[in-house]
Amino acid sequence: MTHAVAVYCGSHPTVPQSYLDLATEVGTGLATRGWTLVWGGSTAAMMGAVADAARQAGAPTIGVIPRPLINLERADPTATELIVVDTMRERKREMDERADAFLALPGGLGTCEELFEVWTSRYLGMHNKPVVLLDPDDHWSGMLTWVKDLHTRGFVSQTALDALVITHTPHDALTACAP
Incomplete structure (x- = not known):
């Protein structure tokens, strides 16, 4: 299999058009790289x-959806491969195993x-795959401020902070996902 990237993003129907455009740019960028x-x-x-x-x-798409969400999230019948699992935990495990970056x-x-x-x-060393955040x-920012505060208070190590690559453009995000 080619390099595979697991993409996590919003599925709520009221997201602004700018986020749909961002997702489109990421999808196209993945395909352009042959991923x-x-x-x-x-x-x-x-x-x-x-x-x-x-x-x-032109990219292959592997979708993983829990059975209870088939109708709610509208399972994609045009996926190259659609894997139906029973639970969210199984969904995440399947995506984790198939991805080379997140x-x-x-x-x-x-x-x-x-x-x-x-x-x-x-950061616990359970995998060594890139974990990338695209924050255009x-x-x-609120979540990142909170996590940095957890670091200041001694609850989160610098190693943990460094395990997340923060980017601001789709190009930089995909570059950070590269093998």
Whole structure:
């Protein structure tokens, strides 16, 4: 399999158009590099935009969706491969195993949860794959301020902070995901 990047991003239907455009740019960029997209298997919002763009530009797309979310998140019938699992934990495990890098775009609680899990497992030495945050407009600034405060208070090591690559453009984010 080619280099595969797991992309985490928003699936809520009310995300601004600028975030849909960002997801489209990331999907196209993945394909341009000859990479495979691993994502949550949804056609909703940013998730759908990143997958559509990747496929339109020639990238294989591997979607992983829990059975209970097939209708809610609108499972993508045009995925190159759509894997249906039973739980969110299985979804994350499957995505983790198939990805060579992890890229978080703007998103909500689900995106935060996925980011924190791969970031934590990276700094604990459970994998050595890049964990990249794309923050084009300070979407993540509150979270990053909080995590830096946790470091100041002695709860988070500098090693943990350094395990997350923070970028501001799709080009820089994808460059950070490169093998």
